[in-house]
Amino acid sequence: MSAGSFRTIALLSILAFGLSALLFLSGLLDTFELKAYDYMSRHLNPRFSSDHIVIVAIDQKSISALAGQDISWPWPRQVYVPLLEHLSEADGVFMDILFTEHSSYGVADDNVFSEAMQKAGNVYLPLFLTDTREALSSHDAELAQKISMPGPVVPGISSRSLISPLGQFSSASAGLGNVMIKPDEDGIYRRTPLFFQAAEYTIPHFVLPYLVGKKLVTVQDTRAYSSGREIPLSGGMMLLRYSPDASPFRTVSAAEIIQSHLESIAG
Numbered sequence: 001m002s003a004g005s006f007r008t009i010a011l012l013s014i015l016a017f018g019l020s021a022l023l024f025l026s027g028l029l030d031t032f033e034l035k036a037y038d039y040m041s042r043h044l045n046p047r048f049s050s051d052h053i054v055i056v057a058i059d060q061k062s063i064s065a066l067a068g069q070d071i072s073w074p075w076p077r078q079v080y081v082p083l084l085e086h087l088s089e090a091d092g093v094f095m096d097i098l099f100t101e102h103s104s105y106g107v108a109d110d111n112v113f114s115e116a117m118q119k120a121g122n123v124y125l126p127l128f129l130t131d132t133r134e135a136l137s138s139h140d141a142e143l144a145q146k147i148s149m150p151g152p153v154v155p156g157i158s159s160r161s162l163i164s165p166l167g168q169f170s171s172a173s174a175g176l177g178n179v180m181i182k183p184d185e186d187g188i189y190r191r192t193p194l195f196f197q198a199a200e201y202t203i204p205h206f207v208l209p210y211l212v213g214k215k216l217v218t219v220q221d222t223r224a225y226s227s228g229r230e231i232p233l234s235g236g237m238m239l240l241r242y243s244p245d246a247s248p249f250r251t252v253s254a255a256e257i258i259q260s261h262l263e264s265i266a267g
Contacts, residue, residue: 034184041242048243055251056083058097062255076105077113083254086261088120092210096126096179099165110168117172125165126179126206129196133161136199140164144201147176147209152222153202156193156236157182162203175209191237194224 063073071079077099087093103109117123127143136144143164162178170176181192196203204212211217217226224231231238 031186034186034188034190037190037239038188042244045241045244047245047248049245049248051250053249055249056087056254056257057251058254061253065253065255065259077103077109078105079258081112081116082258082261082265084116084120084123086257088122090122091214092174092207093120093123094126094207094210095123096206098126098128098163099169100163102166110166114168114172117169121174123173124175124177124206124210125169125173127165127176127203128163129157129159129161129178129180129198129203130163131160133163136161139167141199141201143170143176144198144203147203148201149195149204149208149219151219153195153219153224154222154233154236155195155197155202156233158197160199162198175213177204177206177208179206189240191234191239193236194231194233194238195236 066075066079067073080095084093099113103113140162144162157180159180164170165173165176178196178198180196181189183189184191192205194205194208196205208217211226212219217224217231219225224233
């Protein structure tokens with residue numbers, strides 16, 4: 001090989017390395033990877049629908065319907081009672097609402113809600129990991145210890161503290177888990193941890209206590225398994241497989257269920 005050819009190869013190698021480094025540092029490759037994942041989700045993921053999962057939406061229709069009865073948002077907690085009674089035969093009811101403060105309608109409103117949860121026995125409530133607090137309160141530390149996952153696992157997100165439901169609601173619920181996850185750089189949620197860290201405690205994802213309780217997921221040797229197969233995690237994160245269908249699950253307005261339940265009671 002001549003000296004000129006060697007210099008040309010060396011120059012091209014340096015230019016290629018420099019261009020690769022520039023693309024890597026600029027973040028353009030990250031954007032390409034994210035958009036490629038979106039494309040594959042839209043065109044390669046299998047289409048599916050399921051009657052086993054129903055989304056009960058507190059939508060504008062529900063808010064307007066109750067506003068017509070002079071019930072403004074946030075609703076009194078007794079409004080959720082017919083909803084929980086109607087859903088009491090479901091395998092699990094996941095209420096993605098943070099009940100962190102006492103009801104403005106009084107103690108009785110809190111009591112009737114917690115009693116309905118206790119009677120249903122299938123209601124799971126969320127908590128929220130946060131760094132806005134320096135440390136866990138004694139109540140939250142006791143709760144975190146109670147719901148902490150056994151054994152060493154790799155957390156996907158770590159926080160100093162958490163915001164939990166009121167104590168009487170936590171006790172009445174079937175289980176608790178974290179709902180705080182972070183989006184990718186472009187604001188889209190493509191991954192979620194199964195395990196989170198709050199101080200020294202390992203907090204499960206919102207739906208994980210239900211899955212573990214039903215033995216649909218097991219945790220062993222720092223790994224999670226479903227149907228005997230390890231759930232693949234990357235950096236403690238599970239990639240979300242979105243359906244190409246815009247609405248793969250049935251959605252029902254909360255007001256419709258409340259009205260239906262009240263009418264059934266009235267005969």
